[in-house]
Amino acid sequence: MSTISTHDTHHDDHGHHHETFLTKYVFSQDHKMIAKQFLITGIIMAVIAMILSILFRIQLAWPDQNFPLLEQLLGKWAEGGRIKPDFYLALVTIHGTIMVFFVLTAGLSGTFSNLLIPLQVGARDMASPFLNMLSYWFFFAACVIMMSSFFIQTGPASAGWTVYPPLSAVPKAIPGSGLGMTLWLISMILFVASSLMGGINYVSTILNMRTKGMDFWKMPLTIWAFFLTAVLGILSFPVLVAGVVLLIFDRSVGTSFYLSDMVFGTQIMPNEGGSPILWQHLFWFLGHPEVYIVIMPAMGLSSEIIAVNSRKPIFGYHAMVYSLIGITVLSLIVWGHHMFVTGMNPFLGGVFMITTLIIAVPSAVKTFNWLATLWKGNIRFTPGMLFAIGMVSFFISGGLTGIWLGNATLDINLHDTYFVVAHFHLVMGSAAIFGMLAGVYHWFPKMFGRLMDSKLAYLHFWVTFVCTYLVFFPLHFLGLDGVPRRYYAFTEFEFMHKWMTVNKLVTWSAIVAGLAQVAFLFNFFYSIFRGKRAPQNPWESNTLEWTTPVERIHGNWPGEIPTVHRWPYDYSKPGAESDFIPQTVPFSETMSSNLFHDFEGNAEAEQIQREWNAKNDPSKNNE
Amino acid sequence: MILPEAASEHGKKIDQMFEITLILTSIVFIATHIVLFIFTYIYRYNKARKAYYYPHNNMIERIWTIVPALVLTVLVLMGFLTWRSIFHKVEDPNNKPLSVEVTSSQFQWDIRYPGKDGIVGKKNYKLVTSTNNLGIDFSDRNSQDDLVADEIVLPVNKAVRFTLGSKDVIHSFYMPHFRIQLNTVPGMPTYFEFTPTITTDEMKAKTGDPNFHYVLLCSKICGTNHFNMQKVVRIVSEKEYEEWLTNQKPYLTDDLRKAFNLPVPVTEPAKAADTTATASVKPSIENQLALKK
Ligand code: HEM
Numbered sequence A: 001m002s003t004i005s006t007h008d009t010h011h012d013d014h015g016h017h018h019e020t021f022l023t024k025y026v027f028s029q030d031h032k033m034i035a036k037q038f039l040i041t042g043i044i045m046a047v048i049a050m051i052l053s054i055l056f057r058i059q060l061a062w063p064d065q066n067f068p069l070l071e072q073l074l075g076k077w078a079e080g081g082r083i084k085p086d087f088y089l090a091l092v093t094i095h096g097t098i099m100v101f102f103v104l105t106a107g108l109s110g111t112f113s114n115l116l117i118p119l120q121v122g123a124r125d126m127a128s129p130f131l132n133m134l135s136y137w138f139f140f141a142a143c144v145i146m147m148s149s150f151f152i153q154t155g156p157a158s159a160g161w162t163v164y165p166p167l168s169a170v171p172k173a174i175p176g177s178g179l180g181m182t183l184w185l186i187s188m189i190l191f192v193a194s195s196l197m198g199g200i201n202y203v204s205t206i207l208n209m210r211t212k213g214m215d216f217w218k219m220p221l222t223i224w225a226f227f228l229t230a231v232l233g234i235l236s237f238p239v240l241v242a243g244v245v246l247l248i249f250d251r252s253v254g255t256s257f258y259l260s261d262m263v264f265g266t267q268i269m270p271n272e273g274g275s276p277i278l279w280q281h282l283f284w285f286l287g288h289p290e291v292y293i294v295i296m297p298a299m300g301l302s303s304e305i306i307a308v309n310s311r312k313p314i315f316g317y318h319a320m321v322y323s324l325i326g327i328t329v330l331s332l333i334v335w336g337h338h339m340f341v342t343g344m345n346p347f348l349g350g351v352f353m354i355t356t357l358i359i360a361v362p363s364a365v366k367t368f369n370w371l372a373t374l375w376k377g378n379i380r381f382t383p384g385m386l387f388a389i390g391m392v393s394f395f396i397s398g399g400l401t402g403i404w405l406g407n408a409t410l411d412i413n414l415h416d417t418y419f420v421v422a423h424f425h426l427v428m429g430s431a432a433i434f435g436m437l438a439g440v441y442h443w444f445p446k447m448f449g450r451l452m453d454s455k456l457a458y459l460h461f462w463v464t465f466v467c468t469y470l471v472f473f474p475l476h477f478l479g480l481d482g483v484p485r486r487y488y489a490f491t492e493f494e495f496m497h498k499w500m501t502v503n504k505l506v507t508w509s510a511i512v513a514g515l516a517q518v519a520f521l522f523n524f525f526y527s528i529f530r531g532k533r534a535p536q537n538p539w540e541s542n543t544l545e546w547t548t549p550v551e552r553i554h555g556n557w558p559g560e561i562p563t564v565h566r567w568p569y570d571y572s573k574p575g576a577e578s579d580f581i582p583q584t585v586p587f588s589e590t591m592s593s594n595l596f597h598d599f600e601g602n603a604e605a606e607q608i609q610r611e612w613n614a615k616n617d618p619s620k621n622n623e
Numbered sequence B: 001m002i003l004p005e006a007a008s009e010h011g012k013k014i015d016q017m018f019e020i021t022l023i024l025t026s027i028v029f030i031a032t033h034i035v036l037f038i039f040t041y042i043y044r045y046n047k048a049r050k051a052y053y054y055p056h057n058n059m060i061e062r063i064w065t066i067v068p069a070l071v072l073t074v075l076v077l078m079g080f081l082t083w084r085s086i087f088h089k090v091e092d093p094n095n096k097p098l099s100v101e102v103t104s105s106q107f108q109w110d111i112r113y114p115g116k117d118g119i120v121g122k123k124n125y126k127l128v129t130s131t132n133n134l135g136i137d138f139s140d141r142n143s144q145d146d147l148v149a150d151e152i153v154l155p156v157n158k159a160v161r162f163t164l165g166s167k168d169v170i171h172s173f174y175m176p177h178f179r180i181q182l183n184t185v186p187g188m189p190t191y192f193e194f195t196p197t198i199t200t201d202e203m204k205a206k207t208g209d210p211n212f213h214y215v216l217l218c219s220k221i222c223g224t225n226h227f228n229m230q231k232v233v234r235i236v237s238e239k240e241y242e243e244w245l246t247n248q249k250p251y252l253t254d255d256l257r258k259a260f261n262l263p264v265p266v267t268e269p270a271k272a273a274d275t276t277a278t279a280s281v282k283p284s285i286e287n288q289l290a291l292k293k
């Protein structure tokens, strides 16, 4: 608390802080700056992961063609202009790892939890700005270490982002399981440390530092989403560390937690008594919650953006919160659906099928509530809104196939095929990326005080939206036909030859989608410096962050932190003059639009309202 | 349909459920997307209009919680029962399934058929040598007549129980046409029992593809050649199967007999050692034919 109170007393002499470049931009402890650091690092990692995916998509589309350029670019990994199988697997692995952890966990939560939690709950900064700074630098170190594995002799980890042992444990099994895997594991530990420092900060800030009047049921859905995401991360990430540490022991110390009964060629390995399945339990105990850690912030951002731009309250605010809570709790007990066909006891498979299909219910509720929010709205198609609507579309498309995969019986045939690739790219990849982009467009003015160009944004949206479907929708059919994932080429099986044309279409779409991101990158970086100056509340939104000055000062509000009087969703309230009523406006100033419901049983306030109504609009007393 | 035709008994059940799920989810997919696009179109911004303040409706919300819950309950029940019927097979002592063992290693499948005793014998990874690639324990009598096969051949309409194992990393035994997938795990045998219902020849006719054959693929990332780890699977009539079986050689060679201190059959002086090995087991295979039920 001490930092906070100092800020409180010092807020008027902000201009006199002697900040150096280093403390302002590098080792900053200001949540808004840290948010930007996370965002820009996240964007850079996303671009890298996207380029990796285009590289391996080229291999899939033209498996017999040489691209001399590739050799110049990648050297021995693409001798003769063809990506080598081992390197293909390394690309897939690092692509998945970066996307899931660095882009959609750190890049998404790191950016928006940091930016919005203090601003939307009304706090001067995070509970611990110092931990917050460390959180970023651990993340940065994790990124650097992960990328450094491209520059070592044996190449990056190549056992898939799930790094199942024994493949990941025995360097003899694949070159990437040498030093590359060690770097992967170290990077992961740093990453988890970063996530935990961030998560603990988010939770304590939300619990302890809300401004006056901001009770739980007045928090925007973004805050609910960040809060539950952080709780989920705190509960599940440590389990991954435990798993990773055991894997490090197996690799470096000769223990046998995951290993037993192995022979490579004729070399009998000394490990005895371990179980590779144990890793899968530990990994997925995090791994499944992880996909919700990825999607819940995107849900929160989209909920907020959809409400603001529909000029309507989010439909079923309470149901939206309870469904988030339901998802959080249930997501901890469904991990086994990734293991239906591992040979795990079939009874367990049955149990996990039940829990998995139950989690579809809160997800369905959220979707219907978004649709109901649009109903009779007055929709402003801001770039943020378009991406939020796109997020809903992808969440539906990808979520529905979850019902197939969650059904153990159907999963027998679909597991580890391209069907799964299609499913998770839609529901976790595309939906979360769209939620994130929606957030970037919507809160860009809050981050940089300027607006992004909307023409470029529309171009970005339409090309990305269409191409994303073109990339991932066809992959369902490959999976249904029995094409397994993580295949270097479709050349060796006759039945896969018919998919070569589709593969070319997918790759071309991926390339076009990639090019569309140039529009975004240009728009983003250009607007930071040259964008149109933003007004204080460009989207006419109710939440607290838009009551801070455009200049984005340290400590957020120049004077006192505002008090909150109402929930964040009073849009288009009948009787009100304007179509939005910020959370800071007391009910005494909006007598003409107040509802008895607003007073939450406060008899005195109801009495005052009744008297006012009797004088001005008697009909309102009858409700 | 979009799935290749199911060629096993349980596969047909899976496909039924697949179709129900496909229809239900497609309806939801199309309906929600129509709603999504129509709403965004109809309610697009108009200066003159004000949005309708409509924060909640508990009745509607209850409906769209309960209806999906009910539909999912039905799906779960169907899934659960089918799942059980696939993995909990009641053993009928009079009609035992055929046993076949498959061992995966980077990047091949090794197939072992039981000999005349119908039982695939023990193995132990510690016994692996360059001649005893699977580490078969030939001191177990059941192992001594086990047969090598370089493809999987199965009689149609007869239950077969696969015992799956792995020598090095995890692989996955995936035969999409039969709706079978199960990981092979070092140190932990896994089992899958099923009944193929369509022979390869019938499938050729059905698909109109004279080159059609069933495949076994590896579906778990296992290293460099994961994408090319295959085995041809042939489903044939009972008669063809028996014929094929007589041509398969045993794992137990003379060298291995020596290694396991087993009596080496007396060789006819004129013949080379390896042909002898085959000849010496011939009779046992004929015995097995007699035993087949
Ligand atoms: C530029 C857009 C993208 C393209 C073209 C793309 C393409 C692919 C493809 C084709 C695979 C499967 C390769 C194989 O199995 O052989 C793959 C794997 C994967 N992708 Fe993406 N992807 C993209 C974006 C994303 C995003 C946004 C995410 C975030 C969730 C993501 C996460 C993953 C994961 C987790 C894997 C699995 C890696 C593994 O198998 O270990 N991808 N990607």
Ligand SMILES: [Cu+2]
Pocket (backbone or CB within 6 Å): A287, A288, A289, A291, A334, A335, A337, A338
């Ligand atoms: Cu999961």
Ligand SMILES: [Cu+2]
Pocket (backbone or CB within 6 Å): B171, B172, B218, B219, B220, B221, B222, B223, B225, B226, B227, B229
């Ligand atoms: Cu494999």
